[in-house]
Amino acid sequence: MDSLLPILRIFLALALAFAVVGLAHMLRKVRSFGKRELFAEANGTEIDGIRYALGAGMMPWAKESARAHPATYVAGVIYHCGIFAAFLILVLSFLQVEPTGSRLLVVLMSLGLIAGLGLLIKRMITPSLSAISVPDDLVANLLVNLYVASGIAYLINVSWLPLFYLVSILLLIYIPIGKIRHCALFFVTRLIFGRYFGRRGVYPAASAKIKA
Amino acid sequence: MVNEAVPAAFSLEWPITQTQLDKIVAAFDAAIDRDLAAQMLTCVHCGLCADSCHYYLTDPRPENIPAHKAEMVAGLYRRNHTLSGRLFPSLNHARPMDAARAAEWIDSLYGRCSLCARCTVNCTVGIGLHQIIRAGRTALAAAGLVPSALQSTVDRAVETGNNMGISRDEWLETIEWLTDELRNETGDPDALLPIDKPDCDYLYAINPREAKFYPLSLLAAGKLFYAAGISWTFASDHYDVTNYGLFSGDNEISGMISGRLQETAARLNAKAIILGECGHGYNANRWEGPEWRGKPHERAEISILEIIQRSIQEGRIVLDPKRHATRVTLHDPCNLVRLGGVIEPQRSILSRAVSEFVEMTPNLEKNFCCGGGGGQLSMTRYADRRILAGRIKADQIAATEAKVVVAPCHNCIDQLSELNRQYKLGVEIKTVTEMVADALVLAPRSAVTSDGGHPR
């Protein structure tokens, strides 16, 4: 198995390049639609809106959707922490650096995996959620879960590294194809949200006033 | 040529042709800018926007989930503009446009959405769902697929200058008898509701429903301007603050309608335009108008609420809150508050005009839509859905135990009045201007100038 590692490393690098180029192409395509010039006189500032969108507006209490579904919100946060932890150990293993604090990472990634599986089950059993789900949702969730799980396996026993690499390669190739592209677009969309409501003087002004 | 049979469930008024389908795709592409493109690729299908939509809350079917409506539109983008959408269309429902799809768009985008943007502010990512849905409407409008009742409201505005089709004579007659009323109320024989008066500070644009059904609200505004000594005028032709092009999705017509107010203000040499209490009129004219016209407004457009607030702050009008002794609550119209940024004036005014004020829960930019926006009031074919979706607003009102609901929007007032009857709320529904006019303490006649205002 170990003899496969150098080849897998090459494929991993190629897959990473594919993901980066794919995302860059996607962003270039998005940009090609052009920026619409705005003529209405602003009532607030875009920068204040962006600050809100990337700061207070990300807090769970800022959005009713998060307030009403705290378990989903927490699961989402934990899931993403687990994914980032798995990415960290992928990078370290690629650089052939022994990860320190691996026990902590195993706990974090395991929690992330449980959260990921929980979100998958929720998607399948919640009628409203399954109604808006597409095959991409299933593929993305399973791939990411497998990726985190193989990362945990590698941390427990290094002989699982080839599997971790193999799953990572598949995941990286999938990133620009499916919904995981939101890793690049999430912040772009938050910026757009902040600019839009900041100009109109809605945010952060409204957030400072009385609420339910 | 008829492309294919449309499922009966969508009960279209006409068959959809291939030419129309081509127009949908072309107009949709033209409506996309980089912001919209990015947002159409970002939904993670978490489903958390479902509970933010009054349609879903009152009728929890998939078609009512905001993400479902927006993703229907975004799917066309992915199909035509992404490699994965072309190579693996079934992976994320990147479907091409066909007759069945167009029929679904009509039913969902016009019939299940009031363009209130509540989903947008509650989306976990912050996707402009209302913008995506409106872009879909723009595409349908280009293909002539706007529901007929909504389209005729737009057409009437284009042809007659106002969406109620009020004739010039009828309008002038209304102003004439309201002027008599104003003189009676103020005791000033020179008090005026000026028409086409040149060189004023403000041209006042109203919702023509006021002239047709609620003329006393025009009287209320006239009384208030009179008391505050504001230099203003109505126009005899283009005085309509509404713009149903915002709802039909036709940007060209929308720009033309919005441009009329600017042109009229220029003709009368008014310095600025006061936009009457109309939520979508504010958004359409103040925010979207310059974008549709492709240039900044020559004259500022200000909400009447800002004028009233300023008049109170400057001591130009005095209010007696004891005249409104019962509990009062406030409805935040989506287009005025969540999309317009007019948040504070109505609260500041009511704090001076009423004795007991209570906020709805939730409020401000998180407030629930009354259900009357998005052109729903004109689309009678979706009336049952509108009344059902309005139940959330009715529950909100009932929970405040208020006796008076103030709504700074005449469209909202129409919907709230229907909800009042339907859900037996037993409340009185008024505009901010009406509340202020009723609480107004008029200055002695000697302080009033001959043109109907106070000395400035």
Ligand code: SF4
């Ligand atoms: S909340 Fe936003 S990201 Fe989640 S399903 Fe709705 S639109 Fe998509």
Ligand code: SF4
């Ligand atoms: S804009 Fe309003 S009505 Fe339309 S989907 Fe969003 S929440 Fe529902």
